[in-house]
Each structure stands twice: as C-alpha cells, then as structure tokens.
Amino acid sequence: MEHRGISRAVISRLPRYYRYLGDLLEEGVERISSNDLSKKMHVTASQIRQDLNNFGGFGQQGYGYNVKYLYTEIGKILGLDKNHNFIIIGAGNLGQALANYASFERSGFILKSLFDVNPRMEGVAIRGIPIRMMDELEEFLQQNEIEIAALTLPKSKAIEVADMLVANGIKAIWNFAHTDLNLPKDVIVESVHLSDSLMTLSYNISRRNEGNKK
C-alpha cells in the first residue's frame, strides 16, 4: 500500500471512521453508503469519499461500502493488523491507568513492561505485567523488541528520558508529559496534552458565558 503525503487532517479522522465501522459491524450492518454514514457521523458524505479515496477505492457504485471489508482495510492502514510492543515509563496513576486498558491489547498494542524510579513499585505487577526499575531500562530495550514508549512522567524528567529512549533505539513516543519533545525527525511523537484539552474546554465555556451576558 502506497500512501505518502496524506494530510494530517485525513489521518486524524481515520480512527473515528474505524470506531463507527466497528460499531456498525457489531450491530450486524453489512453495507453502508457514504450518505448514511455521513448522517451518523455528522460529516459530509463528500468528505468521507474523499478521505477514503486517498487510500484506494473501497466502495462500489450503486452499493456503497461493505462494512466488514472497509473496517478491515482501515485497520490495515492504521497498522492494526500487526502487533506493536510498548512500554510505559512512569508507573504513577496515569501510567497504571494506561496499563489497565485491556482494549489497547485488542488493537494489537502489547504492553511488555512498566518502569518507574520508585523502589516501592519494584516487582509490583499490573495485569501480570511487571513494573521494573529505571536502571533496568537500557538492558531491557536491548533484549526486547519495543516499538513504542509511553511517557507518563513529570515534565521535568520527560525530556531526558525521551533522549535516552531515542539513544537506545526507540522510534515512537506517546507523550503525556506537559512539554514538547524535540527529537530527531525520524522519531514519531504523538502527544496527549491533557491540560491543553482542559483549557480548550474552558475557553469555550468562557465564550459561551460572554454570549449569555448580553
């Protein structure tokens, strides 16, 4: 499959399509037209067809899209047909919360270990997955094929840990620290800035309240 230069906007919509198609599949729906799907998702049918056609023609004129087929194909595009081993750095509340999400595993994301600096965490396991100490990390990375590291640690530590991970071959970081990571451009960084999200919410509240005051 060859699809370079697809816009970020399109990519960011794929997981949502995947989610809706998964729901339809569960409901036993066999086929759906871009028009019907557009109504469910509150987007235009045109956008759905444009988005999908970046990756190939998955539909059929006069019929629509086969739900199961499209679901599988989007899964492949998203790389969900392969397993991805990952580790979590920082076994605090958020790290443990991620470790407990069994649903990631169903999508092929396999948690291999957590790491922390707190000695009281040593040997503790979450869903059978052990928490190791940070000083074991380098060796662990050398002996295991790890693709993704989730960073759930304070901002102050995140930058140095990220550098260390990259030095040890990690090529993808899922960053929850409240800071940007400036890493070599072949390293993929996906950040979840929870406080940014909360501030956006707050902005919208303030704006609405202004409107009401009139």
Next chain:
Amino acid sequence: MEHRGISRAVISRLPRYYRYLGDLLEEGVERISSNDLSKKMHVTASQIRQDLNNFGGFGQQGYGYNVKYLYTEIGKILGLDKNHNFIIIGAGNLGQALANYASFERSGFILKSLFDVNPRMEGVAIRGIPIRMMDELEEFLQQNEIEIAALTLPKSKAIEVADMLVANGIKAIWNFAHTDLNLPKDVIVESVHLSDSLMTLSYNISRRNEGNKK
C-alpha cells in the same frame, strides 16, 4: 472581550502559546518578538501574530511582546482567570489519575468530588476529595455549583450518564470514553480519545516502515 467566530485551529494553539510563555516567564525573560518565539515553537512568526491579533494587539512595534502581559492575557482568553468547579464520574485508574493532577488546580480547575458505582470506593478520598456513590450525584449537583464533569467511565455507561448530567444542568463535559456524545448544542464537549491518538501513532509507524522497506 468580544471574540466570536475564532477558528478552532487558532483556539487549539492558544494553550501551547500559554505553555511556552509560562516557561519564558519562569526563565525570567521579559520580552519576546514573534520571530524569536516562532523559532522556539517551530511555527511561523506570521502565524503567531495573526493568531494573537484575533484577540487584540498585545504587542508593540519595535519592541515585541511583554511576556508577563501576554501570558496573563492569553490566560484570560482561556478563562483561567476564573475558577471552574468540576467533578469526575468514574473513579477508576484514569479518574484517579486526573484527580491527582494538582496542576489542574493551579490553573483554576477545582475538583469537588468523584463518583463511582463501586461500593468499595465509598468514603475513599483522593487528595482529601471524597469519592461518592452515583446515587448521590443528582442531589450533589443541585447543591453545588459544578461547571464541568469529566467522564472517565466505560463507553457503555458514558452516554446515559452524559444525558443525566445534562438533565441536571451540566453544561460542559470532558469526555474520556471511547464514544462520541450527541448532546444539545449548548453543551460543550471536549473529548480525549486515547485510542484514536494511539492509532494515529501506529499509522505513522506503519507508513515509515513502508518507506524503509524500499
């Protein structure tokens, strides 16, 4: 302050400006030009000036922007000059993780209570904030001024709980459930779909690996 019709793209960048300005402030930097800030943030100076001028002229020709002033003003735009009471529905790992983020409080987001269905949680407190049972929720909402509800519960429960919250006057929802919420349009919903984020990361890994294979 009057600023309707500002694009979503601009809004989503404000928290990032705020973060960088906060860092500069801590470093003791007094003023910064759009050009210098653009280099730090890896965006164009033009975009910074355009973004800010949606809300007013915060800079001065020949001088640049006063860091402290701009930081404060963006804070006001984001509604961080006021307190926002919130509750967390679902005191599982993620709910507890959010409850433990003291940094939200520093931005004016005050956690008033958590709620859960699990009777073993009853009376447990996080940072002194009690977990209450779901059947106390309606009364609690009537007796307290709550602006925001964070939903950290399974998809299956999220939709009905959201409806109930709205029926009891909640006007802003921070949604962590893996589902979209279709609520009246005066209700603000900000969703954090962790699995979507992970899939985006996975897409980028797959695309890069394809490139390497050649």
Next chain:
DNA sequence: TAGATTGTTAATCGATTAACAATC
C-alpha cells in the same frame, strides 16, 4: 434496464504565509 452511489474533477472556502506600511 433503471436507480443508486461511488470515484473524481471542479468550485469554494478557510487557513497559512508573505509582504509591507504603520509606529514604537
């Protein structure tokens, strides 16, 4: 075949970048 719906081109809309006059 007739009807439905895609894939795709063209038109529109919006967001980003460039340029520069205004001005501190």
Next chain:
DNA sequence: TAGATTGTTAATCGATTAACAATC
C-alpha cells in the same frame, strides 16, 4: 532619528464541499 517589529492586507496554499460522469 534609525532600527526593529508589530498589525494588517494581500497572496498562496490546502482542505472541504459540490457536482456529475462512470459504473455497479
């Protein structure tokens, strides 16, 4: 005053929507 840098207009670029011929 001269230099720097904003605020803002104009130009470009990209993304979304509309339209429709192709085709199942």
